[in-house]
Amino acid sequence: MELRQLTYFEAVVAHGGFGRAAQHLRIAQPAVSTQVRKLESELGVTLLRRTTRRVELTRAGELFLAKVRAVQDELAAARTDLALLAGGDIGRVRIGAIQALDPFDLSSSLAAFHRRHPDVELVLRPGRVAALLDALDHDHIDLAICPLPGELPEHVTAAHLFTDELVLITAPEHPTATAGALPITALRDEPFVCLPPASGLRARLEQLAADAGFTPRIPFESASLPQLRDLVAHGLGVALLARSVAEAPGRPVAVHQVDPGPVLRPVGLLHRTDRPLVPAAQACRAFLLRSAGAHRRPPHAS
Structure with a gap:
């Protein structure tokens, strides 16, 4: 028949x-x-x-x-x-992203994409840089939003989304609290709080410290950026954090630009190039790149 x-x-x-x-x-x-x-x-x-x-x-x-x-x-x-x-109007898009995404408003961008493509299923998962790259490798996500590592695997490409600044923060009563920009060596004897190993922030802190000739002591670890900030606010240590996290609402902290600086953190939208993105993921990637400049939040007041 x-x-x-x-x-x-x-x-x-x-x-x-x-x-x-x-x-x-x-x-x-x-x-x-x-x-x-x-x-x-x-x-x-x-x-x-x-x-x-x-x-x-x-x-x-x-x-x-x-x-x-x-x-x-x-x-x-x-x-x-x-x-x-x-045409990218139906399908499923799996996105992995770091926690700190200001000044890019990912939630607003995804909501706008969903309104335009209501039959596309969106999945969002958090992760650190190493975990996101591993998820890309194993086809667990289609797109990753994370700081750009020094070297990308050959099969991964990145497009710039935004640039954030990394700053040093201390408790308001810390001896350096009223200082302006600080060299990281000014805090070499202080306990640091940071994300766990294998995170991009941890690697950046350790590299800055190594370049300054010391190894940071990190007695406090947390997977939560707001909790890291809160630990500093309570005087338990100092930290290197994205300015967007440091200036977020919460208990007061003293924010210092790194001297010499600024220490910039470019964040990109990553995907694999050795296999094609499904049309829905292609459409979502293009939409996020277009909206990167349109949905930026203003800096938080200190």
């Missing part, structure tokens, strides 16, 4: 005869008659009663016509879905 046989049979019924069906299909009438006879032969039943004036459905034909039209409806729906899929 071939799809064209079903199409020809339905056209004969819809147009009331072989000749009109052939005209509609723009093929020769004998071709329509031949394919319908082959269909009846394969099914072992008579679908149509042929008279000199008209064509009528048999009982078997009535039953079969309902099935044929159901199949045609399913095929039409499939074509529509495939067209939407190809």
Whole structure:
């Protein structure tokens, strides 16, 4: 049984005869008659009663016509879905992102994308740089939003989203609290609070300290950036944090630009280049890049 046989049979019924069906299909009438006879032969039943004036459905034909039209409806729906899929209007996009994303408003951007593409399922997962790169490698996410590492794997490409600044923060009563910019060496004997190892922030702190000739002592670790800030506010240590986190609402802290500075942190949108993004992920990536400048939050007041 071939799809064209079903199409020809339905056209004969819809147009009331072989000749009109052939005209509609723009093929020769004998071709329509031949394919319908082959269909009846394969099914072992008579679908149509042929008279000199008209064509009528048999009982078997009535039953079969309902099935044929159901199949045609399913095929039409499939074509529509495939067209939407190809256009990025349906599908699933898995995004991994770091915690600190100001000044880029990811929530607003994803909400705007969802309004434009309501049938695209969005999945958002948090993670640190190493975990996000690993998730890309293992096809657990389609897009990653994270600070740009010094070197990217050959199969990963990045587009710039925004640039944040890393600053030093201390408790308001710390001896350096009223100072302006601080060299990191001014805090070399202080306990630091930081994200766990394998995080981009931890690597940046350790590199800055190494360049200054010391190894930071890190007795306090947390996976939560707000908690790191809160630990500093309570006088338990000092920290290197994104300015957007340091200046977020909460208990007061003293914020210091790194001297010499500023220490900038470019954040990018990453994806694999060794396999194509599905159309929905392509559409989401393009949308996020376009909106990167349109949904920036103003800096928090200190």
